[in-house]
Amino acid sequence: MNDMTKIEGAIEMNDMKISAKGVQVYYGDTHAIKDVSVEIEDKTVTAFIGPSGCGKSTFLRCLNRMNDTIDICRVEGDILLDGEDIYDKRVDPVQLRAKVGMVFQKPNPFPKSIYDNIAYGPRIHGLAKNKADLDDIVEKSLRRGAIWDEVKDRLHAPGTGLSGGQQQRLCIARAVATEPEVLLMDEPCSALDPIATAQVEELIDELRQSYSVVIVTHSMQQAARVSQKTAFFHLGNLVEYDDTTKIFTNPEDPRTESYITGRIG
Numbered sequence: 001m002n003d004m005t006k007i008e009g010a011i012e013m014n015d016m017k018i019s020a021k022g023v024q025v026y027y028g029d030t031h032a033i034k035d036v037s038v039e040i041e042d043k044t045v046t047a048f049i050g051p052s053g054c055g056k057s058t059f060l061r062c063l064n065r066m067n068d069t070i071d072i073c074r075v076e077g078d079i080l081l082d083g084e085d086i087y088d089k090r091v092d093p094v095q096l097r098a099k100v101g102m103v104f105q106k107p108n109p110f111p112k113s114i115y116d117n118i119a120y121g122p123r124i125h126g127l128a129k130n131k132a133d134l135d136d137i138v139e140k141s142l143r144r145g146a147i148w149d150e151v152k153d154r155l156h157a158p159g160t161g162l163s164g165g166q167q168q169r170l171c172i173a174r175a176v177a178t179e180p181e182v183l184l185m186d187e188p189c190s191a192l193d194p195i196a197t198a199q200v201e202e203l204i205d206e207l208r209q210s211y212s213v214v215i216v217t218h219s220m221q222q223a224a225r226v227s228q229k230t231a232f233f234h235l236g237n238l239v240e241y242d243d244t245t246k247i248f249t250n251p252e253d254p255r256t257e258s259y260i261t262g263r264i265g
């Protein structure tokens with residue numbers, strides 16, 4: 001906690017993790033994100049909601065430069081992680097993506113063993129000194145992913161042999177293995193059944209103690225269950241960003257209200 005919050009006494013303030021200012025994204029001539037500014041807090045789950053095509057995934061991908069991989073995509077504006085510009089030319093996107101990990105809609109384990117799925121990132125980033133060290137990282141990551149007990153006896157079986165929900169928790173474990181600070185999740189439960197969804201939601205709530213989590217979801221119920229902050233996007237604009245309870249009970253903007261009451265989207 002910084003000095004300012006100490007002076008203010010009892011006010012609980014989370015530190016800002018990511019600060020985006022005046023972000024514009026274009027795909028060729030399509031203007032997909034229009035002047036979006038937002039401050040994303042540490043140790044908080046932030047949900048991005050809004051109708052299909054409003055730019056949720058596009059904006060999420062700006063936060064770890066995943067849009068760099070799309071040829072026609074152009075990003076303008078500033079995105080700071082702990083005050084550092086992530087688009088600075090000295091930043092290595094591969095290192096950045098270890099710090100700002102990502103989990104996708106469809107679980108995408110590598111066609112390798114459960115062990116190697118987790119060990120892959122720590123190996124390329126040189127995080128383990130020896131085999132015992134790597135074993136520790138693998139166990140710790142699988143525990144963080146809430147899947148250790150289910151896989152500890154078959155670490156050398158293929159990751160692709162797990163159920164969908166287990167694969168998604170494996171992918172979360174893989175993302176945390178490189179000691180990220182931020183976890184981005186793009187509709188991480190949309191391919192899962194209700195039981196697996198509940199397990200992943202519970203896990204997201206635990207991850208919040210260690211990371212800043214940003215989750216795109218088309219489910220307003222999910223946003224309400226897992227997040228503390230919600231950002232509502234519409235046609236490339238960030239319409240409203242506030243405490244989740246405020247967004248769902250007393251939104252300021254009529255477009256937010258229409259969306260949460262089911263009139264648009």
Ligand SMILES: Nc1ncnc2c1ncn2[C@@H]1O[C@H](COP(=O)(O)OP(=O)(O)O)[C@@H](O)[C@H]1O
Nearest residue numbers: 027030032051052053054055056057058059070
């Ligand atoms: N790879 C891409 N190439 C061209 N246009 C894209 C691409 N990805 C997204 N878009 C366009 O950008 C806009 C926002 O899309 P997206 O971020 O996927 O929205 P959401 O995740 O909210 O459904 C849409 O108009 C979509 O068609």
Ligand SMILES: [Mg+2]
Nearest residue numbers: 056057058216
């Ligand atoms: Mg999307």
